[in-house]
Each structure stands twice: as structure tokens, then as C-alpha cells.
Amino acid sequence: MKKLEKVLALSLVLTLFGAAAVFAGSNQQGERHAIVFKSTGNPYGERQMGGFETGIKEQGFTAILRAPDLPTAEAQIQMIEQLIAQRVTSICIVGNDFDALQPVLTKAKAQGIKIFSLDSSVNPASRLTHVNQADSEKIGQTLVEAASDLAGGSGEIAILSATSQASNQNLWIDYMRKELEKPQYANLRLVKVAYGDDLRDKSVSETEGLLLSYPNLKVIIAPTTVGIAAAGKVLADRDLQGKVKLTGLGLPSEMAEYIDNGVCPYMYLWNPIDVGYLGAYVATNLTSGKITGKEGEQFGAGRLGSYTITKAPDGGTEVLLGPPFKFDKANINDWKSVY
Numbered sequence: 484m485k486k487l488e489k490v491l492a493l494s495l496v497l498t499l500f501g502a503a504a505v506f507a508g509s510n511q512q513g514e515r516h517a518i519v520f521k522s523t524g525n526p527y528g529e530r531q532m533g534g535f536e537t538g539i540k541e542q543g544f545t546a547i548l549r550a551p552d553l554p555t556a557e558a559q560i561q562m563i564e565q566l567i568a569q570r571v572t573s574i575c576i577v578g579n580d581f582d583a584l585q586p587v588l589t590k591a592k593a594q595g596i597k598i599f600s601l602d603s604s605v606n607p608a609s610r611l612t613h614v615n616q617a618d619s620e621k622i623g624q625t626l627v628e629a630a631s632d633l634a635g636g637s638g639e640i641a642i643l644s645a646t647s648q649a650s651n652q653n654l655w656i657d658y659m660r661k662e663l664e665k666p667q668y669a670n671l672r673l674v675k676v677a678y679g680d681d682l683r684d685k686s687v688s689e690t691e692g693l694l695l696s697y698p699n700l701k702v703i704i705a706p707t708t709v710g711i712a713a714a715g716k717v718l719a720d721r722d723l724q725g726k727v728k729l730t731g732l733g734l735p736s737e738m739a740e741y742i743d744n745g746v747c748p749y750m751y752l753w754n755p756i757d758v759g760y761l762g763a764y765v766a767t768n769l770t771s772g773k774i775t776g777k778e779g780e781q782f783g784a785g786r787l788g789s790y791t792i793t794k795a796p797d798g799g800t801e802v803l804l805g806p807p808f809k810f811d812k813a814n815i816n817d818w819k820s821v822y
Contacts (some may be wrong), residue, residue, distance in 0.1 A: 501656070534755065564587060573766040581648070584609060640701060645710065687716065711732065732801070
């Protein structure tokens, strides 16, 4: 009888040990990594989230894609609260506000969720690191150089941005203002920064307002994919090709017709799919402990190769995807079917 009891006890121990091992394995493979974009209905965001999902899935984990209907911090806060309740492994936030998300992100970090921002950063105190599409200063410099070129070195220019709280847009605009202070741009005058809130209809209205208020306007810089496409339509509909020129950051698939018809002689961007994909590998490397978000750390990012975490302008750290790419008539048709 005692021998039977020992056998049963041993069997129970082995069963529990096996169950624990299975649970541990399934928990490891069951990592759920979330990305919260600015808002729905944004083709750039859809491609970015698609890249994130691809990167997470190819590593054997689950991707959770979220975006509110409106590009507000309040809407993102609600989604982050839901993700905290779901006990996700990591949250990649494309911030609608630099500071307003800090309390909820701090709450998530306190519960062991790895937090980092992507594309549009949040306060360094809210994140472990940031995934940046390109060097922010270089973006600002490049867009001012383009505006000067298109304006012939003098005249009125305007900026059509996304929301007034978007940290990436604001940083680029700050660098644009600094660039405009240089002597070679003394004859360029920035007349207004308008905000289309990354909404198509509002961006159309803001473009029309710029044309009405500044009849001598030479160039519109739109560092937002929603804004540049909306401005392109307005300029094309009003037959203003060559009169008011457009440049900025746009999706080739949306801007090909405006580059072909001369409304936008050239523009810039990076591959949003790659931005999201890079974010997926930051998420999993943070979770595994291979990186902590400190300057100088290195990690592999699948098909994109190796990256090094560097110091960010806001005092935190960041991972840079690479320099912006120029799209014009010579190459737009090669890219319009890609993204």
C-alpha cells in the first residue's frame, strides 16, 4: 500500500512538473505585443501597423493592433488602460501627445509591461526608448532646402502639419524654424503653420484657408501623409500646378498622380512598413532583456539588420531607421505599388 502511495505521489509530482513546463513554454510563446497608432483611417498608420504585425508574427508571437477614431491623447489613454487590463507583454505607442500619456504609461510600466514609443515620441520618463523613422534635425533641414529650391530662394511659404500636440511634427517644425534662421534663407518667409489634425477634410479646409489668406504663397510644406495628399488634391482641383508648389512627407501610392502632374515636384518619406517592423524587434528585444533602452546597446532586427540605440534630442534614447528618401518623377512609379 505504501509502495502504491509513493508511486502515485511521484506520478502527481511529474504531472505537475510537466504542466508547469507546458505553461512556461506556452507563456513564452504567448507573448502579446501591442501597437497603438494615432487614429484609424490613416493609410500611413495602416502600413506601419502592418509592418509591426509582420515582425511580431515572424518571431512566433501575437500582435495586437489598436487605433482610436480620433487622434487625441484621451482616446489613446482609454486603449492603453484596456491593454493594461489584458496584461499585454509590451505596448508600442505612436503618441498623440508628448506629456499627456505619461500617467497611464507609467502605470503600465509599473505592472511590468515594456513601454516604448514609435514615430511620434512620448516623454522619456514614459518610455524605455523610441523608434524614430529618421534624424529629426535632418528632416527639418531637408524640407526647408526643398521649399527654398521650389520657391526660387524667396517668397512666402507655409506649413500644413498634423495636430498641434504631435511631438514628431513639432520637433520637425522646430528644426525647420531654426534652419530658416540661416542667412541663405533670409528671403524666405514662413507665414503660417496650419494644423489639419491628420484628418482629410480638415486638411483640405486648412489648405484652402492658406490659399485664401496668402495669395502670394509659393510653397506648402506638409510633413504629414494625410496633409500632403489633401493639399495635393486642392492644388490640382484649383489648377495651381506650378503656381503654388507642394513638398513634404507623403506616401508614393497617394502622391504619384500629384508628382506626375507637377503639383508636387518631389517629396520625401521612409518606408512606414519598415518603421513598424523595426518596432516589432525593439518590442521583443526589450521583453527578452537583450536590450533595456540604454544608449549604446545593440540588437538584431530581422531582415533590417543590426541597430544601435543612440541618444535622442529630447534627452531619452532612440533607434533611427535611416535617412529620408526622395521621390520624384524619375522613381515614383517604381514605388507607388509598394506603399
